[in-house]
Amino acid sequence: MKRVYVLVFDGYADWELGNVLAEVRRLGKAEVVSVGFTDDIVVSMGGLRVIPDMSLSRVEPGDVSLFILPGGYLWEQGYPTDELEPFLKGLEASGIPLAAICAATTVLARAGILRGRRHTSNSPAYLEKMVPEHIEPGFYVETLAVRDRQVITASGLGAVEFTVQVLEELELSTPETRKIWFDAFKEGNFPDDFAHDM
Template identity: 40%
Template sequence: MKTAYAAVYDTWADWEIGHLLVELRTGRFTGVPWQVVTVGESREPVVTMGGLRVVPDLALADVEPDDGDLLVLAGSGLWDTGQGDTFAKLAQRFLDSGIPVAAICGATAGLARAGVLDERKHTSAAKEYLQATGYQGSDNYLDERAVVDGDLITAGPDAPVQFARATLQRLGLADERKLDAYEGVFHRADPAAYPILVG
């Protein structure tokens, strides 16, 4: 079974990665369930932005990129205060090992500060949001809901469904027809998309 590492830290934005983690863990529309393993700075509990208390399965020091198949980074207040560099460094290690990294919202700012986005196409909440980090990658910024560039998937805070879709696409877990139906059901509330999604 493949493994997705989900980074957890205080005030991480539950909803931003919720769609993706559910689809990976259950495999309900892809037919391929994954193991989801939470990773914290330590094994001490963290509290999400929504107030859920999460006890990490693993500490950061115990994570090796080659043991996993994806790293997921959610937004959080910590990214906007210049923290999270240990997770950004972990993301760089994953990318260096050819393992995909999916980052949404504030996590993109953390990756920008660490130089991870300088040479890769990416998106975020807004171009100006990332420019405030002082990063050198603004020429590679795309004003899209989600962007895939090789092993890196990025999205802004308003695009959790597109973030899930783009990541599932990058992982090869569904074809375009099913991915479009997924977005149709969960973003556009299109009843005609449901039979395609579950078919």
């Protein structure tokens, strides 16, 4: 499997990444690569200091199996769109999966990547407020996470559902194991042989 890349920046919502990064490493045996807009240390919303493995400009698209965008206040305040949008559009054009959760869904909307795709966000009103030019009510899905043609979007309340969509997109483990995982982490239903099944 190629690498899974995740964008980190000051104030990124670290808790939204906990499950998905752990499971792509554990179930998918994938290497996780952290990417910053620069090589500088960033501090997550929860106060974790992270040194990015590389800057965005050094990412080789052919090495990416999935690119993850976590939520964070940055997406509501301004970010280097001239660098990020062409990069994301290039991945999309190459059929490389993209995954965005919470406020990061607005990044894909601004880049035009959600146009004509089923998608979700924190709410329709939130997405319309943050990206007024993106109004596609027919494609908005009232669910915590959804996947459409290599693009995964999720509400900030849907980290578990987000993880399942990523596992399905990358075909990690079996449908049965993914259901056991979801029931365990969402509902607290641990089967007696949970560890064995996982």
